[in-house]
Amino acid sequence: MMYGYGNMISPSNRLFSGGGGGANPLWDGLLAYWTADNTTDDATGNGHNVTLINGTTYGSGIINQGFSFDNVNDYATAITLGSSFSAPTSAHSYSVWVYPPVLPAISDFIIQNGTIDMGTSISLRQKDVRFNYRGGYDGVLTTGNLINLASWNHIVSTYDGSGGLKIYINGSLALTTTISWTDGTGTCNTYLGSYLGSNHYFNGGLDEVGAWTRVLTTDEVTELYNSGAGKQYPTGILPLWSDLLAYYTADNTPNDALGSYNLTAFNGANYGTGIINQGFNFDGVNDYYDGGNVLDFDGSTPFSFSIWLNPTSVGNKNIINKWLGTNKGYIIFFSANKIRFALSNDVTTNIARIETVDTYTTGMQHFVFTYDGSKSASGMKIYRNGVLQTVSILDDTLTGSISTSAKFSLGRDLAGLGWYQGIIDEIPVFGRELTLYDAVELYNGGTGLQYTN
Numbered sequence: 001m002m003y004g005y006g007n008m009i010s011p012s013n014r015l016f017s018g019g020g021g022g023a024n025p026l027w028d029g030l031l032a033y034w035t036a037d038n039t040t041d042d043a044t045g046n047g048h049n050v051t052l053i054n055g056t057t058y059g060s061g062i063i064n065q066g067f068s069f070d071n072v073n074d075y076a077t078a079i080t081l082g083s084s085f086s087a088p089t090s091a092h093s094y095s096v097w098v099y100p101p102v103l104p105a106i107s108d109f110i111i112q113n114g115t116i117d118m119g120t121s122i123s124l125r126q127k128d129v130r131f132n133y134r135g136g137y138d139g140v141l142t143t144g145n146l147i148n149l150a151s152w153n154h155i156v157s158t159y160d161g162s163g164g165l166k167i168y169i170n171g172s173l174a175l176t177t178t179i180s181w182t183d184g185t186g187t188c189n190t191y192l193g194s195y196l197g198s199n200h201y202f203n204g205g206l207d208e209v210g211a212w213t214r215v216l217t218t219d220e221v222t223e224l225y226n227s228g229a230g231k232q233y234p235t236g237i238l239p240l241w242s243d244l245l246a247y248y249t250a251d252n253t254p255n256d257a258l259g260s261y262n263l264t265a266f267n268g269a270n271y272g273t274g275i276i277n278q279g280f281n282f283d284g285v286n287d288y289y290d291g292g293n294v295l296d297f298d299g300s301t302p303f304s305f306s307i308w309l310n311p312t313s314v315g316n317k318n319i320i321n322k323w324l325g326t327n328k329g330y331i332i333f334f335s336a337n338k339i340r341f342a343l344s345n346d347v348t349t350n351i352a353r354i355e356t357v358d359t360y361t362t363g364m365q366h367f368v369f370t371y372d373g374s375k376s377a378s379g380m381k382i383y384r385n386g387v388l389q390t391v392s393i394l395d396d397t398l399t400g401s402i403s404t405s406a407k408f409s410l411g412r413d414l415a416g417l418g419w420y421q422g423i424i425d426e427i428p429v430f431g432r433e434l435t436l437y438d439a440v441e442l443y444n445g446g447t448g449l450q451y452t453n
Contacts, residue, residue, distance in 0.1 A: 024234075024437075026223055029214035031081055033233040034192070036207050037064040040076070043235045048211075050076040050192060059205055062097040062152045062230040066207030067192060071108070073201060075194035084213040085113035085120055086188045088133070088181050091161035093212040094122055095224050099152050099205035103127065108202040109195040110155070111209060112136075116196065117184030122157055123200065129167055129174065131157050134181040136195060142167055142174040152207070154225045158215045171225035173218070208232055240441055240449075243432040245303075246295060247451045250425050251277045254289055257451055261408070263289040269411070274425030275308040275364055275448040280410060284313065284421025288412035295322065295429055297330065299343055299402040302373040302433040305332065306442045310364040311422035318417045319424070324406040325415075332369055333417050337361070341369050341380055345400030352377040352398035354391040360384070362422070366448070368439040375399060383439035385446070426450060 032048035034040075038058050042048040052067075053075050059068035067076060084090040094111055104124045112121035117135040124130070127147040132139040146169045147153050156168040159179075167175040192209065193202035208230055216224075224231050247257040252271050254263035266288050272281035280289055297303050305320060314337045323329035323344075330343050337359040344351040354377055365385060372379035377396040382389045410427070411420035426448055434442075442449050 026220050026231075027233060029212045030210060030233065031084070031213050032078070032190075032211045034067075034209045035064070035232055035235065036061055036066045036209070042078070043233050048078045048081065048190065050078040050190075052076050053197065056193065061205060061207035062099075062154075063208060063232045066097070066099070066205040068205050069193040069202040071201050071203030075197055075201060076192040077197055078190040078192075080188040081113040081190050081211050082188075082213075085211065086118050087183060088163075089161050091159060091213065091215050092120070093156060093158040093210075093214065093216040095154070095156045095208070095210040095212075095216065095221075096122065097152050097154050097205075097207040097209075097230060098124065098147070098202075099150075099207075100124060100147065101150050101204050103149060104203065107200050108204075109191070109193065109200045110202060110206060111211075112191045112195060113211075114188050114196075115184060119184075119188045120159070121195070122155060123195075124202075129155055129157075129169060131159075131165060131167055131175075131179075133179060135184055138179075138181055140165065140167075140175065140177055140179060142169065144174070146170070146174055152205075152228075152230075154228075154230070156216060156221045156224065160215050168218075168221045168225075170228070171222055234437075240438055241428075241451060243430050244428055244451065245431050246427075246429040248280075248427040249277070249450060250274055250280045250427070254280075257453060261291050261294040263291045263410070265289055272423050274423055275310075275366075276426055276450045279308065279310070279423040279425030281423055282411040282420045284317075284419050286413075286419060288419070289410040290412070291408040293405050293407060295408045296403050299345070299375050299398065299400070300373055301431070302371055304368065304370040304430040304432065304434040304438075305427065306366070306368045306430075306434070306439075307427050308364060308366050308425040308448060309422065310425075311362050311420070313421050314360060314362060316416075316418035317420045318412055318414055319420055320408075320410060321412065321414050322404060322406050322408045323414055324404040329402055329404040329406050331414070331417075334360075335417075339367065339382060340394070341382060342395075343371065343375075343380070343398055343402045345398060345402055350397055350400045351395045352380060353393075353395040354380050354382065355394055356382055356384075357390045357392060358384075364423075366443045366446075368434055368442060370433045372433045379433075383436070386436075386440040386443040388436060388439075
């Protein structure tokens with residue numbers, strides 16, 4: 001049996017403390033995002049929470065819930081999005097899903113960051129979209145009646161800070177033009193569903209509202225539209241170092257950076273050039289690092305390892321193990337140039353074991369091994385250089401505990417599987433299942449990422 005995805009997400013930093021957009025570059029430069037899923041919170045954690053005015057409520061959205069406006073006097077407001085959304089020299093983008101149940105009479109405002117003579121906004125005028133600037137005194141309008149009534153429609157506007165404006169409707173470019181204006185004065189506020197909280201109230205639903213301090217690309221607009229299904233900013237992603245149990249920098253020290261599970265070098269194991277500073281260096285003869293009976297798991301809870309490897313030879317080579325004899329514990333090793341990951345209570349009758357389909361050679365490379373606590377081989381994953389690897393399931397009979405009194409070790413031969421030869425560096429151990437986002441962030445475009453406390 002095989003499973004895997006082989007997808008790649010380009011790395012980027014986690015920019016926001018509250019939401020955790022992970023590694024997808026789509027979310028780079030995202031300043032505010034409102035899911036409207038029965039919450040007024042800005043999902044990015046940047047503090048642009050909205051206040052619902054005059055009975056604004058929730059209804060069905062394109063994804064889960066959305067804001068619902070009555071076209072009478074209700075709206076939502078938040079602190080200013082800043083000069084990026086008002087100054088003619090600053091790039092920005094808006095993305096929003098709109099549901100107009102009936103034809104707007106004049107102009108229903110969707111999102112605005114401005115004052116009476118300053119700032120930008122998007123509004124509906126009949127069945128077209130208007131981008132407004134200089135507080136709404138000026139604007140440009142799409143043509144073609146592209147908005148569908150009583151349906152969800154996706155609108156994106158991008159402005160490049162040099163006059164270049166584009167409007168996309170339902171994933172397609174509807175308008176490209178050049179505009180210019182002069183700043184007004186005053187302090188901008190942000191409004192959803194009205195013009196300055198005083199008129200031009202929106203009628204219908206707004207959902208998945210985002211504001212970026214950069215120009216979204218055509219591909220990113222397509223990703224947000226998602227064939228009409230929408231795409232939501234991924235809230236709730238844990239900070240990378242959550243549930244970190246141990247971390248070995250290998251920077252001329254065998255110690256755990258958290259101070260809990262220090263290692264000891266045996267038989268001349270030393271240091272060499274790592275992905276970041278130094279790494280553990282193994283001669284492939286008989287040296288290894290040992291931590292004693294630590295980092296034990298029973299198989300009913302998730303855990304993960306991340307590790308940089310620069311093997312000078314591959315084949316049968318042990319990488320990480322906590323394995324009692326030939327029967328019990330966990331082990332990660334090269335097997336005929338592939339990598340195996342096994343959890344065992346009894347190696348013949350009670351074991352979950354997977355193996356990569358791809359083979360690997362020498363050179364610096366990053367691996368992440370994750371387990372979800374299910375005692376199922378399908379709950380085990382291997383990532384290489386930020387990409388989820390396709391694996392074969394060799395065994396899937398684990399039901400018992402994998403807890404063992406065996407020693408936790410790096411590079412040590414076990415049951416004739418071979419001594420590791422080369423560099424091992426940057427080894428965090430987590431008490432949770434890492435995600436693809438985590439794997440990409442740890443890979444960090446091939447430069448690695450080191451924990452600092």
